[in-house]
Amino acid sequence: MNNQTNVKLRLSNSELWGGLIGLALGGFVIWSGMKLKLGTINDPGSGYVLFYTGILMCVFAGAIIVSALTDGAPTLASRWENVRWSKPLLLIACLVAFSVALEPLGFLLSSIPLMLLLLRLIDPVRWTMAIPIAVLAPTGMWWVLKRLLLIQLPSGLFGIG
């Protein structure tokens, strides 16, 4: 990471955000641990280890925050400088859409469009290549799993697959 974008006490300090998220998680874990009962040292309860792990999380997150404030850190934006940030974002959107569609549509109906989208989005593959791959790869795997390994993939509301 290049140094010219280093900032200290600014909201765009990327390390600060990482530390704050860690601190929040740690606080939540401590709270959950206490809710689950700590028990005694003779007979530690369900929340015993969670509670102390939560404290450790806060300590480490605190260390990250301190070093973010004293040493400075690259800005959030600089982490995505000079990269095609839109690509992973599109991919994430595709994956989320896929997970929404998987159960109602079933494996075949959701994974073929996903493959087609991925093949065209990352760096467009020719349609003449993309379509056969998008259709054949999921169908082939589905067949192998269903026929040879007896594993049933989700078939969805329409019962295809």
Added chain:
Amino acid sequence: MDTLVNVAHGFGVALLPINLLYCFIGVFIGTLVGVLPGIGPISAMSLLLPVTLSGTPESGIIMMAGIYYGSMYGGSTTSILVNIPGEAASVVTCIDGHQMAKQGRAGPALGISAFGSFIAGTFALIALMLVAPRLASVAIAFGPAEYFSLMVLGLVVLTFLTQGSMPKALLMACIGVVLGLIGLDSITAQPRLTFGRMELIDGIGLVPVVMGLFGVAEVLLNTEQAIKRDIINTRITHLLPTKEDWKASAGPVGRGTILGFFLGILPGGGAVVASFASYALEKRLSKTPERFGHGAIEGVAGPESANNAAAGGAFIPLMTLGIPPNVVMALLLGAFVIHGLQPGPLLITQNPGLFWGIVASMYIGNVMLLVLNLPMIGMWVQLLKLPYNILFPLIILFTILGVYCSSNNVFDVYVMIAFGIIGYFMRKLGYEPAPLVLAFVLGPMMENNLRKSLILSQGDLWTFVQRPISAVCLTFALVLLIAPLLPSLRKKRELVALDEGA
């Protein structure tokens, strides 16, 4: 010379054509399921358990064992090629193995892991033949306090897995522990951190977490570069390890084998701890620790040998005490019982033909695996020549299938996608996934054993220091933690390294 007679007798059994055939089928299926991420030996073995009933007990068990150690061979392939660990024990192989592949050295990486596995597997078998009954006591010497300290030692190892900041790695480890504790508490059956979600009662699966953090996140991260075609265009020079590779790997293979064998004897977590510990050991011993994480062949050779030796060591508690150290061994135990045999202290004396036959067949199986795997290296390397814009969608498809098949559960696919996205942002902010995975595996065991040992000692924390094995583990952990903090020591070591280099 009793052993020799027994071994000869064992080979007599193992070399029967029908047993050779079963052995081959076993290792072949094992290699296949090992290569496919997600579909592990457990699902393959439970599906094939009924099939083994038709033959003799020897044939059935030889085949089941073949699937097990065969999958150990295959497990490293996807770690090296596409950065997706097939199982927890090969997570650590990803770190340097995939870097080697990126540098066009996938061949040597795959080669050294095949040879390392072979050497380690063979050693473990010889050890199994010679000392199995005597080592049985090692498995039971570990009680809750000892396990707790071993897990602490295992977690300390994570400080060697990081290239970046230590607080970040430790924070990741804590998150790993917490994630591992999600689900019903195994002591009181109380639901923990399940947010009222039914799917979480069972806890989060290791496979979706690993596949998300490594496989999916890797793809996301790679797509943001207008690809430098680094994997694809680099000329692949050697298919097999060179003389220098061998020289660098000899030590790691030897040490990994011994470490793996002994840790493999311990019920629970042995193979995982062994592979991580071997990596840490090699990094510590190395004269150039900075190469680790950037494609050091030692970082592949050591852990791969360790996890295969552990697979051999795992047979000891099963065969000698009837205590299966992991789920796979338990399936094998099931196979024994269905055939009317009861593994335990009396098995070797009552059924010498079976015991020695199985051991001998594993030796033959190891040779088969080497012969089977070496020609495949060329084929695997060709796979990397696939253009990335076709390779990446296929990787995503395979991770989805692998995760689904490992549990038959759509929820796990969601978990994987979520961890893929989290993993992407984690890496962007410089947080590494390996410590999280290690802590995810070891954390729950550590928690459970801590609570049990406190119940046993009635709250006395000295129990961890008073018990010798536990004290040794904790001392090692302390040394490992403190050593990097002592700059004078480090400097001295660097000077020594320079002298030797000169």
Added chain:
Amino acid sequence: MPRFGLKTIAFATMHAVMGALFSTAASAQDYPSKPITLIVPWPAGGSTDISMRAIADSASKVLGQPIVIDNKAGGGGTVGPATMAAAAKPDGYTISQIPITVFRLPLMQEVSWDPAKDFTYIIHLTGYTFGVTTSAESQFKTWKDVVEFAKANPGKVTYATPGAGTSLHIGMEQIAGMSGIKLTQVPFKGGAETNAAVLGQHTMLQADSTGWRPLVDAGKLRLLMVWTGARSPNYPDVPTLKELGYPMVYDSPFGIAGPKGLDPKIVAKLHDAFKKAVEDPAVVATLAKYDMVPNYKNTEDYKKFVVEVTESERKVIETLGLAKK
């Protein structure tokens, strides 16, 4: 129960609608058309696991589909059934072994399931032989030695059980109460773990079902008592609880159930297959290895039995002061 809120209702409606569109009976008629998962809520390798594997193997031949054993251990054998009750679809492809803790634990603490409502009981199969063992190197030669030592050192005697609230835990506490001694329970996850714990002398005693048998036969463990009504034919020298002056018999019977709302046709198919399995001589032989005797009850009798057991358990738990507050 709040967890089975809107989403469940929505799903149920959707299922009903889809069922009306595509013939309803098809699923029950074709059943089983894929491998069935049988949850065994104990670690692999214990006596329950091994006997269930033998039973499942025989039943799968009748059903014509493999039965895959899924070991979901923990919580004294309740984690598995609880997971099934919460998450599995009632399609007959996920069933679970139901240990007695499923009925007992809800009496002791807050749990996520209701044994009367959340399961479709299928068939009752068999019960265990329980026993208390100690390492062969231990100072305890008979149960009397244990009682004397415990009287002198209250709380110092530790025993490994396959989980809190298991019959072993309850039984040991009852025994301790009757002899006026205090014992410390250490909950493990099942037979394979308790074997290792007592062998390595991490705990002084082990209270578990017959997973200890090969080790007792090999002289590595010493069997101090069995909890059956009569002495075990395999160990004629070992006294029963009654002979030691504790008027109790513990056998912790178990059966199989699916999630609630299982189609009766599927229940009948599973019942028939598992009935054939417990009658299979090979299965009987495997069970005998662990001193288990088939204890068949059909679906109706099993349901009645659940009610009876819950009642008798409630009494014991209340006497011991373990009931939930």
